[in-house]
Amino acid sequence: MGTVAVVNPGGTIEVDVEDGEIPSVRMLSTHYSPAAGDLVEIMRTSGGWVCLGRISTGIPSGAVVDMRAGVVSVPVASGAANNIGSADISFPAVRGDSFYGVATINSGSLQLVAGPPGITSVTSTSATVYVRRTASGNNTNVHWAVFGVKE
CATH class of the missing domain: 2.40.50 (OB fold (Dihydrolipoamide Acetyltransferase, E2P))
Known part of the structure; x- marks a missing residue:
């Protein structure tokens, strides 16, 4: 060294x-x-x-220091378009100073809404995922990830 x-x-x-x-x-x-x-x-x-x-003498600012990911089924009322559904998710605590989330779906009849994109109220242990129906259908699975970032 x-x-x-x-x-x-x-x-x-x-x-x-x-x-x-x-x-x-x-x-x-x-x-x-x-x-x-x-x-x-x-x-x-x-x-x-x-x-x-x-050799790092500390965690650099902006570095992702921890992450949690999963899949949640978001209930959306069947029937008409533009119905919005949400699901609260919780997970073991993520380390970091600030917390960010991302979400994605694989459906032509649904879209993520509200937040950056489709996930809001992100904390070290929870977040909320939102989905808007663009055509008739049922619940959908949303893949999500939450990141803890060093400030």
Whole structure:
């Protein structure tokens, strides 16, 4: 483990370690854009030193830290179009600072309504799913997911 001292233009970095500096450490992945001061994990191989990636010192803002998902049957009165049905869902607590939900259905006669889209009142343990009937029919299954996000 070490700290990035210099980012070289050829795709290598120089890393400060406890007993000195290691020059020309190759990057294992192109997905990581190193910056001076990053704490990184390095490993010595038969071909030289490689950087495995940055070591996180905390959860970055905007990261999804937890998720719950499921399927709920939403009752919608049969008959005329434009009837709206809803179902409350509950789940084990989701970790995070803010909570967001998504929902989807597989039906030509129903559509999700109210909320972003079709799921509202999202908390760490519950939410409400809404469906509007666009033609005659019965209940429908709604697939949902709730995400906890680090602020």
